[in-house]
Amino acid sequence: MTDQQLFAVQFSSSSFSFWKNCIFVDDHKFGLNAAGDLISVPMRYSRQRSVLVTGCVSCDYPREIHCVEKTRSVDQYLGVLEKVAAVGRTIVHMRSPIRSSARVKTWIASRDMSSILWPTKSTDIMPMTSIWRSFINEFNMASPGIGNFNELWGEIQSSWLTFVENEYFVLSATVGYLWLDLSDIAEEYNASR
16 A cells, blocks of 8 residues: 555545645745746755745635745744644645654644644645646746746745635635545555455
């Protein structure tokens, strides 16, 4: 059984309300290509000429994006969580040394929240993956090419606010497609046993 199958079997029977209560959190690095279009930049590349952000998206709230000024750290991550924390919510984030650290787990529990570590090799069904991809497409359709790299964070920030106003897309990405994907994976696994 793969991690993705295990995750799907574990959470495929979770209710629609359960997923609506989740806050999906993920980091993404943006850069510009030669034409001035927004692109994804691999995390391992240097920060020069790129903007690292942490996105926090839920079906209802929050729908925020935060610039990571220096490097990713437990303190930086807790600063972002502090802005989106709400009693009873579930933080869903990718498995990493920062996110699975004892400090982060303790902080989340102390706020009467819970967390789910997303399986590393399952980014294809992580809601933030489709959100980042769609944001880049929307950004490039709506914004002319950016000539000055120093304007990139401001442009990302203002475009994000418009992007997350699309209720149908956010609901589909955070709950609808995820619910279907997990059910399909669990059904395929159960049928193959």
